[in-house]
Amino acid sequence: xxxxxxxxxxxxxxxxxxxxxxxxxxxxxxxxxxxxxxxxxxxxxxxxxxxxxxxxxxxxxxxxxxxxxxxxxxxxxxxxxxxxxxxxxxxxxxxxxxxxxxxxxxxxxxxxxxxxxxxxxxxxxxxxxxxxxxxxxxxxxxxxxxxxxxxxxxxxxxxxxxxxxxxxxxxxxxxxxxxxxxxxxxxxxxxxxxxxxxxxxxxxxxxxxxxxxxxxxxxxxxxxxxxxxxxxxxxxxxxxxxxxxxxxxxxxxxxxxxxxxxxxxxxxxxxxxxxxxxxxxxxxxxxxxxxxxxxxxxxxxxxxxxxxxxxxxxxxxxxxxxxxxxxxxxxxxxxxxxxxxxxxxxxxxxxxxxxxxxxxxxxxxxxxxxxxxxxxxxxxxxxxxxxxxxxxxxxxxxxxxxxxxxxxxxxxxxxxxxxxxxxxxxxxxxxxxxxxxxxxxxxx
Numbered sequence: 198x199x200x201x202x203x204x205x206x207x208x209x210x211x212x213x214x215x216x217x218x219x220x221x222x223x224x225x226x227x228x229x230x231x232x233x234x235x236x237x238x239x240x241x242x243x244x245x246x247x248x249x250x251x252x253x254x255x256x257x258x259x260x261x262x263x264x265x266x267x268x269x270x271x272x273x274x275x276x277x278x279x280x281x282x283x284x285x286x287x288x289x290x291x292x293x294x295x296x297x298x299x300x301x302x303x304x305x306x307x308x309x310x311x312x313x314x315x316x317x318x319x320x321x322x323x324x325x326x327x328x329x330x331x332x333x334x335x336x337x338x339x340x341x342x343x344x345x346x347x348x349x350x351x352x353x354x355x356x357x358x359x360x361x362x363x364x365x366x367x368x369x370x371x372x373x374x375x376x377x378x379x380x381x382x383x384x385x386x387x388x389x390x391x392x393x394x395x396x397x398x399x400x401x402x403x404x405x406x407x408x409x410x411x412x413x414x415x416x417x418x419x420x421x422x423x424x425x426x427x428x429x430x431x432x433x434x435x436x437x438x439x440x441x442x443x444x445x446x447x448x449x450x451x452x453x454x455x456x457x458x459x460x461x462x463x464x465x466x467x468x469x470x471x472x473x474x475x476x477x478x479x480x481x482x483x484x485x486x487x488x489x490x491x492x493x494x495x496x497x498x499x500x501x502x503x504x505x506x507x508x509x510x511x512x513x514x515x516x517x518x519x520x521x522x523x524x525x526x527x528x529x530x531x532x533x534x535x536x537x538x539x540x541x542x543x544x545x546x547x548x549x550x551x552x553x554x555x556x557x558x559x560x561x562x563x564x565x566x567x568x569x570x571x572x573x574x575x576x577x578x579x580x581x582x583x584x585x586x587x588x589x590x591x592x593x594x595x596x597x598x599x600x601x602x603x604x605x606x607x608x609x610x611x612x613x614x615x616x617x618x619x620x621x622x623x624x625x626x627x628x629x630x631x632x633x634x635x636x637x638x639x640x641x
Contacts, residue, residue, distance in 0.1 A: 241542030244276045246301035248290075249534075251281035256360045256534065259560045260552070267559070268551040275544035287532070295322055302540040306533045311356035318354060323535040326549075327355035333546055335553040342593035343569025346528040349598050359569025360556065361531040363488040364590055365415065365513075365599075368495070372507045373400055373483045381509065383523070385420065385451065385516045388484075392460040395483040401462035403455070404482035406470040410613025411601070413452065413465075413620065415486060418600025419513040419527055420448035426520035427597045433637070434603040440630040440637070449619060449626035456620030466617035478502055486513070488529075489567050489586050496565065496580045505582055521597070526589065528596040530569060561587065608636035 249257045257279045264272035280301070282290045288307040294300050300322060310317045317323040327344075330336040343359035351357065374380070374391075377398050382388040392402035405412040421429045425444055432438040438445070455461065462482070474494050477485040480503045485491075494500050495508060512523035536545065557570030561579065567587050579587070601609040612633055618624035624632075 242275065242302040242537070242540035242545055244278045245272075245303065245545065245548050246540075247277060247279045248282055248301040248304040249279070250284040250287065250305055250532065252284050255560065255564060255566055257281075259360075259556060259564065259566075262563060263551065263555055263559055267555040268548065271544070271547045271551050275548060284532075292316070295320075298539075300537040300540065302545060303534060303536050306535050308350065308533055311354060311533045311535050312352035313354055314352065317535065318352075318356065321538055323356050324538050324541055325355060326358060326536070329536075329541070329546070329549065330553060333550045333553075335550045338553040338557070338571045338573070340569050340571060340591060340593075342526070342528065342590055342596050343530060345594070346569070346596045346598070347530050349596070350530065350602060351533065356535055357530060357533040358552070359530040360534055360560070361490075362567055362569035362590060363490055363529050363531070364567075364586060364593070364596075365486070365488040365527040365529075367511050367513065368477065368485045368487055368491065369509050369511060370477070370480060370483050370503060370507060371509050372503065373398075373480070374509075379483075381511050382514050384514050385423070388514050389455070389458075389460075391483070392455065392458070396459055401476060401482040402460045403462075403484045403486070404473045404476040405461060405465065405468070405486060406473040407461065407465035407468045407617060407620065409470060410616050411599070412473075412486060413616045414600045414612050415527065416452045416455075416513075417448050417616075419597075420451050420516060421445060421600070422525065422527075422597045423513065423516040423521040423523070424448060424519040427525050427595065429521075430598065430600070430603055440634040441627070446626050446630050449630050453619050453622075453626050457622060461620065465620060474500065489590075492567075492580075492583050492586065493565065495582060505580055508582060510582060510585060524593070525595050525597050526593050527599060528593075529599065529602075604633075604637070605640040608633055608640065611636055 247257055247260060260277055261279065264277045282305070287305050288310065291300070291304060291306050291310060295317065306317060306323070309315045311323050312318050327336065330339065339359065343362050344355065346362070347355055347357050347359060369381070373395065377394050379391045379394055382391050395402040407413055418430065424447065429438070433440060433445070440446075456465065473485065474491070476482040478494065478501045495505060512526060515521070515523050536549070553570065554573055557568050558572045558574035558576050560566045560568050561572065562576045565579075565583060567583070567590055569590070572587070572591070601612050604612065615624060615629060615632065619626065619629045
């Protein structure tokens with residue numbers, strides 16, 4: 198295994214941040230027996246077949262590394278065989294393989310598919326990792342924050358392993374803060390005041406990739422969680438609250454007010470990810486709400502012109518009088534990576550044990566990627582900010598999801614497509630939240 202920190206794995210991180218689409222195609226004709234060595238049936242799998250998105254090599258690369266080092270014995274007994282699928286085709290591919298009783302041993306899946314009422318969940322085709330890892334006596338290698346996030350995302354199911362674990366917050370330029378007498382904002386009002394100060398100094402207060410939609414809706418969701426508590430969006434899903442309730446509309450209005458005040462700078466609605474990254478890394482913007490996947494850019498000296506030592510990281514601030522708090526970190530665990538129930542046997546169990554005990558340290562050492570696994574081996578030469586965020590992940594106990602995490606596909610699309618109108622005054626906060634609530638009502 199490499200003994201020096203590597204920064205050469207940056208592909209696909211932003212794609213994984215938003216997760217795999219929630220829509221699932223219904224499975225038909227799912228068999229309950231048979232199968233072959235690659236999927237299950239009989240005595241389970243004879244090889245560890247792994248299906249991952251073609252656009253993101255992190256998981257397959259790290260399992261390949263483990264197969265030659267810490268997990269070499271497990272690999273000799275059950276060889277790792279890796280295949281890929283285009284991320285856009287994941288749901289369709291898994292639907293087809295399940296209907297043919299040919300699921301790989303471990304595979305990427307759509308969010309909706311692995312939930313308890315999803316096609317894989319209700320047909321008992323995906324392993325319950327909590328039950329299995331407890332039986333293997335390696336459950337303690339999964340960090341509490343990761344457990345909280347995975348279960349919240351998948352309807353209470355530990356249906357995925359946290360191979361990539363992203364926390365989100367606000368990166369800020371320490372030098373710009375110091376030059377303008379700004380201390381790290383602790384409340385939303387502090388954040389607004391800091392934005393006003395930076396704007397007056399001729400600096401873009403907050404840069405975001407507005408053309409993508411989701412970086413802005415993240416702000417709405419976080420305001421809701423800070424104001425109403427971590428269960429606020431679950432209450433909407435369960436019909437106990439509506440997005441049109443005044444306290445939910447308040448969140449959309451708060452973000453709209455930032456837009457009206459020019460806090461995002463000119464061209465926010467057309468700004469793409471590369472432009473937003475460059476604005477922050479060139480010192481043109483004071484703050485940038487983003488996730489830990491951004492560390493790959495921050496730690497690249499060719500991109501980061503302000504210097505890693507001049508970048509700080511803070512939680513989304515509290516809302517005064519709110520029921521949530523800044524210790525509840527927004528987080529996601531990437532796309533669901535499930536294990537076939539039918540493929541499971543002692544060999545798969547040995548592999549899962551080895552992964553649980555070694556993956557966290559290995560992927561941080563070799564690829565600079567934060568995961569939801571404990572670090573059981575020493576990791577060397579880790580950049581300071583990466584180490585700081587890994588520490589947050591290791592110590593956090595409760596997390597919150599993102600605004601659209603519990604939405605259906607249409608509501609998610611409308612939220613992200615129309616948030617630009619909210620920022621520019623083309624749609625009021627009441628109309629924006631009303632549109633989304635109407636979508637949810639229609640979806641049932």
